[in-house]
Amino acid sequence: MTQLRFDPPYSLPCLLAGAALLPACIVTDPSDAATDTEASGTETGDVDGGSDTADSTGGTPGDCTPLTQADVETDAALDAGCYTVSQLLSVTHRLDIQGGAEMYFDAASGLFVGNGGVLSAIGTAEAPVVMTGSTAEGWQGIQFLGSASSDNRLEFTQIDGTGATAVEVGGTSRLTVQSSEVSGAPTYGISAAAGAELTVAGSTFSGNGVPLAVALDGVTRIGADNVFDGNDEQVVEVEGGTLAEPARWVSPGVPLRMTTHVRIEGALVLDPGVEIEMPQEGQFTVETSGSLSVQGTTEAPVTFRGVQDERGYWRGISVESKASANVMTGCVLENGGSDGWNGSPFSTAMVYLPAESKLVMSGCTLRGSDGAALASFGGADIKGFENNTLEGNRSTLQLGPDMVHHIGEGNTFTGNDEAYIRVGRSTAGDPAIAEPATWRTIDVPYRVIARFFVESAWTIAAGATVEVVQDTAIFVESSGSLSAIGAPDSPIIIRGSEAQPGYWKGIEIESVSANNVMQYVELSNAGSEGFNGAADSDGSVYLAGGTLALSDATVSDSGGYGIVVGGDGQLQGCANVTFTNNTKGEVYVWDESASSACP
Numbered sequence: 001m002t003q004l005r006f007d008p009p010y011s012l013p014c015l016l017a018g019a020a021l022l023p024a025c026i027v028t029d030p031s032d033a034a035t036d037t038e039a040s041g042t043e044t045g046d047v048d049g050g051s052d053t054a055d056s057t058g059g060t061p062g063d064c065t066p067l068t069q070a071d072v073e074t075d076a077a078l079d080a081g082c083y084t085v086s087q088l089l090s091v092t093h094r095l096d097i098q099g100g101a102e103m104y105f106d107a108a109s110g111l112f113v114g115n116g117g118v119l120s121a122i123g124t125a126e127a128p129v130v131m132t133g134s135t136a137e138g139w140q141g142i143q144f145l146g147s148a149s150s151d152n153r154l155e156f157t158q159i160d161g162t163g164a165t166a167v168e169v170g171g172t173s174r175l176t177v178q179s180s181e182v183s184g185a186p187t188y189g190i191s192a193a194a195g196a197e198l199t200v201a202g203s204t205f206s207g208n209g210v211p212l213a214v215a216l217d218g219v220t221r222i223g224a225d226n227v228f229d230g231n232d233e234q235v236v237e238v239e240g241g242t243l244a245e246p247a248r249w250v251s252p253g254v255p256l257r258m259t260t261h262v263r264i265e266g267a268l269v270l271d272p273g274v275e276i277e278m279p280q281e282g283q284f285t286v287e288t289s290g291s292l293s294v295q296g297t298t299e300a301p302v303t304f305r306g307v308q309d310e311r312g313y314w315r316g317i318s319v320e321s322k323a324s325a326n327v328m329t330g331c332v333l334e335n336g337g338s339d340g341w342n343g344s345p346f347s348t349a350m351v352y353l354p355a356e357s358k359l360v361m362s363g364c365t366l367r368g369s370d371g372a373a374l375a376s377f378g379g380a381d382i383k384g385f386e387n388n389t390l391e392g393n394r395s396t397l398q399l400g401p402d403m404v405h406h407i408g409e410g411n412t413f414t415g416n417d418e419a420y421i422r423v424g425r426s427t428a429g430d431p432a433i434a435e436p437a438t439w440r441t442i443d444v445p446y447r448v449i450a451r452f453f454v455e456s457a458w459t460i461a462a463g464a465t466v467e468v469v470q471d472t473a474i475f476v477e478s479s480g481s482l483s484a485i486g487a488p489d490s491p492i493i494i495r496g497s498e499a500q501p502g503y504w505k506g507i508e509i510e511s512v513s514a515n516n517v518m519q520y521v522e523l524s525n526a527g528s529e530g531f532n533g534a535a536d537s538d539g540s541v542y543l544a545g546g547t548l549a550l551s552d553a554t555v556s557d558s559g560g561y562g563i564v565v566g567g568d569g570q571l572q573g574c575a576n577v578t579f580t581n582n583t584k585g586e587v588y589v590w591d592e593s594a595s596s597a598c599p
Contacts (some may be wrong), residue, residue, distance in 0.1 A: 086106050101465035115146045169193065216243040236257065258277065290323070292319065292328070389414070510546045512558050567590055571587065
């Protein structure tokens with residue numbers, strides 16, 4: 001191994017001056033240096049550069065030991081001392097740089113560590129390795145390309161004053177950066193391509209354009225103990241793409257700024273405090289093979305937001321997998337909803353769930369969506385949607401009727417343009433409530449935007465409000481039932497989305513279940529058209545052979561009758577029922593096979 005030592009003919013103590021660490025030196029008379037040498041009993045040729053340069057640079061770049069390509073053609077080591085580099089050195093063997101070594105590079109110079117090359121620059125806190133430019137133009141920096149050695153290390157190394165990126169790590173290269181400083185790079189402090197193994201811990205990035213740039217597969221090797229100070233962009237830039245392997249991301253202390261779409265095919269875990277910034281119209285997709293576990297806290301939430309603080313700046317998060325690991329707690333989602341996910345305008349949402357997907361969300365804030373905060377057209381599982389805050393969105397939730405009962409307790413809705421939850425879908429096919437479901441009482445109404453069918457037990461809780469859009473009906477099939485039991489001080493309200501007589505179609509009941517009960521219910525604005533084509537089949541409730549126990553209720557503003565009892569239908573009970581302003585009358589009974597307890 002070649003040993004390169006700095007053995008100057010006389011001492012040149014220097015100061016590092018200026019942002020580029022240019023040396024300003026005081027030249028000592030050679031005769032004085034010789035006298036000092038003789039007094040010490042040390043011959044000039046035996047001087048170890050490290051001992052004389054521990055507290056100074058030891059000389060100007062012109063008086064330092066010059067390094068050429070010939071010096072790195074074999075394994076080499078640089079002891080403490082001062083060195084100048086005036087060309088691009090191609091390192092294809094091992095180069096070890098000891099603590100106290102100071103390297104000054106001119107504008108055309110740098111280090112290229114290629115296939116077979118190893119660069120190990122290991123200093124100490126007291127005697128770091130220093131690499132800096134010798135001119136104001138900066139230098140070319142360090143590039144690792146095809147160097148896969150695990151011995152590539154920058155430890156207690158200071159890199160400053162490059163003309164562009166300070167350190168570049170190619171896709172098949174490895175590099176560990178520990179307890180080092182990278183500063184003054186006008187573009188990137190360190191950049192690593194996809195496939196590179198760059199580990200960064202305990203290091204400081206200051207005065208760079210962007211301090212650190214990595215690919216998706218490189219985020220997991222960024223430690224939580226790095227310092228980012230005074231860079232033009234206080235972010236870690238992350239090249240988007242596909243993350244195929246399991247990964248855990250910790251917060252580096254600054255946001256992770258994605259450059260394009262992100263697709264997660266493996267299991268991704270986000271620790272408290274992680275901040276992710278998405279580009280304009282960017283999307284974050286959890287594929288069917290992947291999962292997303294967000295583990296934020298009140299003190300250190302996990303945040304997804306747009307690069308710009310604008311409503312609808314990026315598209316949002318689509319969770320297509322049904323993995324039980326899809327859990328988001330303590331999160332903040334902002335400024336999504338730039339566009340729809342499936343062509344329907346109702347699919348514009350910051351969080352989108354296709355059918356068969358699964359997501360548990362609790363303790364999260366969803367704000368600034370230009371569509372819904374969360375949307376799904378049915379078939380998805382959002383059980384555990386609890387204690388969330390939805391604020392400042394264009395709309396709140398867009399859900400299939402089979403998902404509404406997944407909405408848990410403790411959610412709040414404030415300052416949204418649409419102060420209701422959309423229920424139903426506008427696409428082909430009629431959704432259904434196929435399993436027992438209870439619609440809880442929440443802060444805002446449920447607004448039914450398309451007809452749906454009740455094929456199981458449907459319960460509406462006391463105090464809930466259900467609104468229905470124009471000419472739309474709800475059908476209780478023979479296998480289903482409707483239990484709407486309010487309270488004197490907490491009635492159930494079922495009405496049109498606009499307070500107009502005959503605005504929506506009404507409720508058709510074919511079931512004979514004993515659970516078909518309406519008590520303490522205010523039913524209004526239905527009867528826009530008939531249910532079976534006949535002139536007298538228009539009513540707020542149409543009993544098509546079904547049964548209903550009605551009491552302590554108000555039926556008003558129907559465009560037809562209050563109640564229509566079809567063949568074999570039975571209106572059971574009519575105590576304390578008030579009919580008001582129904583166009584055709586209170587109750588219409590078709591024939592002798594039908595019966596009504598109301599007069």
